[in-house]
Amino acid sequence: MYRSHNNGELRASNINENVTLSGWVQKSRDKGFMIWVDLRDRYGLTQLIFDEERTPKAIMEKAKTLGREFVVQVTGTVIERASKNPNLPTGDIEILVSELNILNEAKLPPFTIEDETDGGEELRMQYRYLDIRRNPVKNSLIFRHKVTQEVRNYLSNQDFIEVETPYLIKSTPEGARDFVVPSRMNEGQFYALPQSPQTFKQLLMVGGMDKYFQIVKCFRDEDLRADRQPEFTQIDCEMAFVEQEDILNIFEGLTRHLLKEINGVDVDKFPRMLFDDAMRLYGNDKPDIRFGMEFGELNKVAQHKDFKVFNSAELVVGIAVPGAASYTRKEIDKLIDWVKRPQVGALGMVYVKCNEDGTFKSSVDKFYDQDDLAKWAEVTGAKAGDLICVLSGDTNKVRAQLSALRMEMAERLGLRKPDEFAPLWVIDFPLLELDEETGHYHAMHHPFTSPKPGQIEMLDTNPGAVKANAYDLVLNGNEIGGGSIRIHDKETQAIMFKHLGFTEEEAKAQFGFLMDAFEYGAPPHGGLAFGLDRLVAILGGQETIRDFIAFPKNNSGRDVMIDAPAPIDDEQLNELSLKLNLK
Template sequence: MYRSHSCGELRASHVNTEVTLSGWVQKSRDKGFVIWVDLRDRYGITQLIFDEERTPKEMMEKAKSLGREFVIQVTGTVIERESKNAKMTTGAIEVLVSKLEILNASVTPPFTIEDKTDGGEDIRMKYRYLDIRRNPVKDSLIFRHKVAMEVRKYLSDQEFIEVETPYLIKSTPEGARDFVVPSRMNEGQFYALPQSPQTFKQLLMVGGMDKYFQIVKCFRDEDLRADRQPEFTQIDCEMAFVEQEDILNVFEGLTRHLLKEVNNVEVEKFPRMLYDDAMRLYGNDKPDIRFGMEFCPLIPKGETFGFSIFDDAELVVGITVKGCANYTRKQIDELVNWVKRPQIGASGLIWIKHEENGNVKSSVNKFFDEDYLRFFANEMKAEKGDLMLVLSGETNKVRTQLSALRMELAERLGLRDPKVFAPLWIIDFPLLELDEETGHYHAMHHPFTSPKPGQLALLDTDPGAVKANAYDLVLNGNEIGGGSIRIHDKKMQATMLRHLGFSEEDAKAQFGFLMDAFEYGAPPHGGLAFGLDRLVAILGGQETIRDFIAFPKNNSGRDVMIDAPAFIDDAQLKELSLKLDMKA
């Protein structure tokens, strides 16, 4: 028996009990006549004691040889500590060791295995198995497990059935780039790794499964960032014989359940916002509604302002920052420089202060008299002590720029409290999105999304005006889930694919299996997929997903621990019928 107890469970009630513990040496303190060793496992830390009076000399020498991260087994008696540590759950006791065995020695680790380590991100990713020993990463993985278990519990109680779908599937031209896998037995042909189980879950609805879910790996070959990985995990769900309202109610329930069981937070309101209103008021389709700063378009008093920066603009819009009229010129210049960065791309920023004394000052005083400035303050509902920030230009660009500025200010002002949760449904997305470079439309979600009832005819006359029967669930400014009511009629699906530029032959080659299935009594159906990695991070009070994934990739999509991706040898290439010079 390697252990009778874990390193986190011994208490004062165990005094005089003989125990066996196993774990890693966190640290040791050698005072010559006495040695203390902190022994760590997943459950906690227990202090061990060796002393000259009660410990044989041979064992004392062995204890002196212990280094950090040695794996050891000890047997001993639990005794009361003379100097108790109230910060440790085991701080009332220590173990007087009678037997010590070194199970495995360790070289000195490249960084300290402590909550606040001296290791940089790159070195910790290279030695991820060591990083996992640290409490912040270990606790994040345990937290992820808890969330996943609560998801399974809730959905199972709602009569959802977990079904596994294939990982080796067919590549399709929609969505992000596929990761492809060559087939040895089918020369020149390739599988693709699924970007989602979309078509399979629809086929399960045709198969009568009624309510399906799966916590599933998905793969997208796209650019990475803090909340994106080439392989990620979805809570993938589908339901038959449902309308949008049914789906929103079920997954509001799941979100409430998670917030209550995982965070002990009660959330009652799940407001709904039209996509068009989200763009108009916040400049993006995943607004953080924990704070204000809604966009306010500035309406001219006359036909023009006599100010070209406004008059030549497609949109003039601003936000009011409460209580910040006392910003210094240096602070405002920082904001101006921030929006001018290439990542934001604004040409400048206009500021207006509604000062505590009632005066209204701005960076454009020479262009606008006080009446105009007060008009702006009135339009923007600015009160004494408030700061107004205004951008102008092309509508979509200005909205994106001001949205980024709004979030930056919220971070600086501490308005994004990770312990406060504000969910929001965004509904009525456009069905199609125009690619300005090619002039062609593509599906904003995916080609299986149904248009809103009664809008199908608009595809022929005004495709950009068609709304999708689609919805996203936003939490604290992050999209955590999205879905739609699907097309379940072969004729409608063919029409949709035609408008997306598929020829009849291409549509049949790519999606014929799905449209054929629709001929065998496909029920109305729809679903939603949560991004588990992002959801777990937000519930855990963070927005970076990496620490909630056991073995993540870096920002270049590499696993620096196992050095992947990597070249394969010529024999493998030949076996796969790949003749490319991969090493060129």
């Protein structure tokens, strides 16, 4: 028996018990006649004491050799600790060691295994197995486990069935690039790793499995960000014989359940916002509604004077930043420099200070009088003490720029509180999205999304105006889930493929199996997929997903711990009938 108790378990009630513990040496303090060792496992710390008067001499000598991260087993008696530590659950006791067994020695770690470590991110990723020993990472992985357990509990209680779908599938045009896998037994042919189990879960609905879910790995070969990895995990769900309202109710319930069970937070309202309103009021389709700063469109009150910058703009739009009228000119200049950064791309910014005495001071006083600026304040909802920030330009670009500024100001003002949760449904997305480079439309979600009832005829006359029977669940400015009611008949799906530029032959080659299945009695169905990594991070008060993944990739998509991706040898390439043309 390696241990009778774990290192977070023993209390004063265990005094005088003989126990066996195992774990890693966190630190050792040698005073010559007495040695204290902090022993750690994933449950906590226990202090060990080796005493010249009470500890066998051989054990005492062995204790002097212990280094950080040695793996040891000890047996001893639980005694009352002379100097108690109220910050430690085991702080009332220590173990007087009578036996010590070194299970494995350890090299000195490249960084300290402490909550606040001296290791940089790349170094810690290289030695991720050591990083996992630190409480912040360990606790994040345990937290993820709790979330997934609650997801399974909730969905199972709602009669969902967990079904696994294949990882080796056919490459399909779903938006991002596929990771492809060469087939040795089928020369010159390739599998793809799934970007989602989309078609399989629809086929499960055809098969009569009317409530399906899966916590599943998905793969997208796309550029990475702090909240994106090449392999990620979805809570993938599908239901048959449902309308949009049924799905929204079920997954409101799941989100409410998680917030209650994981965070102890009760959330009653899940507001619903049209996609068009989200873009108009917040400049993006995943608005953070924990704070205000809604957009005010100023064209009518700003394009009547001889200010060419505004007069030539498609959209003039502003936000009122609460309490920021106190900003100095130097601080405002820094803000203007911030919006001019390539990541934001604005050419400049006009500002108006709303003074406490009811007057206004702006960077365009030469063109606009106090009455004009008062109208700006009215449109943006600015109050005395606020700063109005105004951008102008092409509608889509300027909305994205102002959205970035809104989020930055909220961050600076401490308005994005991690322990405050504001869920939101965004509904009625456009069915199609115009690619400005090619001039062609593509599916905003995926080709299986159903148009809103009665709108399919508009695909021939005004495709950009057709709305999708689609919905996204947003939490604190992050899309945590999205889905749609699916097309479930062959004729409608064929029309959709046609408008996405597929020939009949291409549609049959790519999705003939799904079209065939629709001819055997496909029920109306729809679903939703949560991004588990992002959901867990937000519930954990973070927006970066990396610490909630056991072995993440870096920003270049590399696993620096195992050094992957890596070349493969010529013999493997020959078996796969592949030749690499490397310069």
